[in-house]
Amino acid sequence: MTLRQQLKDDLTSQRYTFRHLCSEAQVSTAYLSRILHGAASPSVHIATSLALAANRLTGLDTYTPDQFLTIERLNS
Numbered sequence: 001m002t003l004r005q006q007l008k009d010d011l012t013s014q015r016y017t018f019r020h021l022c023s024e025a026q027v028s029t030a031y032l033s034r035i036l037h038g039a040a041s042p043s044v045h046i047a048t049s050l051a052l053a054a055n056r057l058t059g060l061d062t063y064t065p066d067q068f069l070t071i072e073r074l075n076s
Contacts, residue, residue: 003067004036010058024053038071 001009011017022029027046034040035050042050047065054063 002036003071007036007054007063010054010060014058016057020057021050021053024057025049035068035071042068044069 007021008018011021018032019029021027022032025032025046026049031040031042031046032050035042035046044065047068050068051063051065055061
């Protein structure tokens with residue numbers, strides 16, 4: 001399962017969406033989409049913000065900045 005799908009499932013189970021995640025992490029929805037599809041590489045700061053926000057919203061402690069930094073790039 002991809003990070004995108006796992007994140008979507010975990011957020012949905014708590015009645016949250018990617019928009020909620022973006023708001024919590026202060027990242028645009030377009031940028032999150034590009035990150036999750038491998039079209040953009042976030043900074044460590046953004047990756048950390050996304051992981052912390054994902055953990056807060058899902059109630060889990062499984063998301064790490066490294067997951068957002070190591071998404072396979074498109075056209076690789």
